[in-house]
Amino acid sequence: MSLESVRYSRGSLAVLNQLLLPHESRYEPVASVKEAWEVIRSMKVRGAPAIAIVGCLSLAVELESNEVKEKDQLVMFILESLEFLVTSRPTAVNMAKAAEQLSAFVHQEAVRANATSESIRKSVIEWAEDLLRKDVEDNKKIGDCGAQHLLQKVPGHPITILTHCNTGSLATAGYGTALGVIRSLHSMGRLAHVYCTETRPYNQGARLTAYELVYEKIPATLIADSMASIAMKEKGVSAVVVGADRVVANGDTANKVGTYQLAIAAKHHGIPFYVAAPSTSCDLRLADGGHIVIEERPSQELTDVNGKRITAQGIGVWNPAFDVTPCDLITGGIITEHGVFSPQELQAALTKVMKEEGK
Numbered sequence: 216m217s218l219e220s221v222r223y224s225r226g227s228l229a230v231l232n233q234l235l236l237p238h239e240s241r242y243e244p245v246a247s248v249k250e251a252w253e254v255i256r257s258m259k260v261r262g263a264p265a266i267a268i269v270g271c272l273s274l275a276v277e278l279e280s281n282e283v284k285e286k287d288q289l290v291m292f293i294l295e296s297l298e299f300l301v302t303s304r305p306t307a308v309n310m311a312k313a314a315e316q317l318s319a320f321v322h323q324e325a326v327r328a329n330a331t332s333e334s335i336r337k338s339v340i341e342w343a344e345d346l347l348r349k350d351v352e353d354n355k356k357i358g359d360c361g362a363q364h365l366l367q368k369v370p371g372h373p374i375t376i377l378t379h380c381n382t383g384s385l386a387t388a389g390y391g392t393a394l395g396v397i398r399s400l401h402s403m404g405r406l407a408h409v410y411c412t413e414t415r416p417y418n419q420g421a422r423l424t425a426y427e428l429v430y431e432k433i434p435a436t437l438i439a440d441s442m443a444s445i446a447m448k449e450k451g452v453s454a455v456v457v458g459a460d461r462v463v464a465n466g467d468t469a470n471k472v473g474t475y476q477l478a479i480a481a482k483h484h485g486i487p488f489y490v491a492a493p494s495t496s497c498d499l500r501l502a503d504g505g506h507i508v509i510e511e512r513p514s515q516e517l518t519d520v521n522g523k524r525i526t527a528q529g530i531g532v533w534n535p536a537f538d539v540t541p542c543d544l545i546t547g548g549i550i551t552e553h554g555v556f557s558p559q560e561l562q563a564a565l566t567k568v569m570k571e572e573g574k
């Protein structure tokens with residue numbers, strides 16, 4: 216059975232509490248938008264796609280039980296809930312984009328001649344369920360398309376990948392993005408090895424990616440972030456593949472802090488650097504990475520290990536959760552469900568797809 220970050224059936228949502236992994240697999244119910252906001256903020260669930268999916272499904276679940284009968288009141292409740300969910304975490308764009316698209320959809324539904332609160336309720340629930348289904352579908356496309364691309368473009372087979380943070384089933388609705396590429400290469404029998412970084416300060420690599428790789432029996436080695444350059448020099452790394460929290464119009468990419476230094480090191484070693492991201496993580500309205508808001512998280516994530524302080528009281532702490540990799544360091548390309556594009560090609564390619572899909 217594959218790992219599931221989210222368990223959903225109509226009227227019921229539970230998330231795997233990722234703070235307890237790898238020691239304990241506990242699913243916790245999420246019955247309301249407020250509870251979703253809390254599990255996202257506390258990082259019980261994390262990863263750009265998973266954040267949006269849990270946010271939207273929490274609204275679907277709350278709509279199943281909520282008593283609001285009057286149409287305008289229901290619309291207001293939905294719009295306010297979406298606005299609130301967007302405030303949970305600022306850097307990943309997926310929740311903000313989903314909120315914007317779902318709000319526009321609700322406005323459209325509400326002005327239909329025969330619209331009722333029941334018809335709106337049902338449409339919103341189905342919209343959120345579709346997001347869950349489509350994410351897994353898109354990740355499989357990213358995985359297969361990325362794997363095929365690497366097999367054609369990257370020298371030295373089978374392929375060794377270095378990855379960062381967690382981008383697997385736990386960060387998405389299933390299969391994963393960068394980890395989806397790894398999964399696809401593995402299932403084709405073309406993966407030599409994976410190096411996954413610990414990903415300080417929150418250790419998504421050590422706690423979550425290592426767990427997923429062991430769970431899937433994928434040959435892998437954990438390294439501390441500070442070992443990435445020597446691994447590139449000595450361990451035959453064919454490509455670096457990471458996920459994204461927000462890819463903007465010029466291809467600049469916000470992802471877990473530490474991604475930027477990996478891209479610099481990869482360029483130095485002549486190793487292609489790839490970002491694997493669904494189009495739901497692309498924000499073409501921002502011209503460049505300078506406009507991305509970077510979340511700063513509590514200092515305890517740096518000063519404490521397992522709830523125990525390891526640093527001197529009084530030391531200053533800076534804890535940005537993400538950094539922006541400039542597009543010129545994304546030398547391999549951006550792997551999406553629609554194909555692999557250079558940062559320079561991305562905007563035109565996605566705009567064309569959106570036009571074709573009538574968005």
Ligand code: MRU
Nearest residue numbers: 261262263380382386458459471
């Ligand atoms: O702070 P997190 O754990 O939510 O950060 C997650 C990442 O940076 C992931 O690499 C990114 O969201 C891509 S997940 C498919």
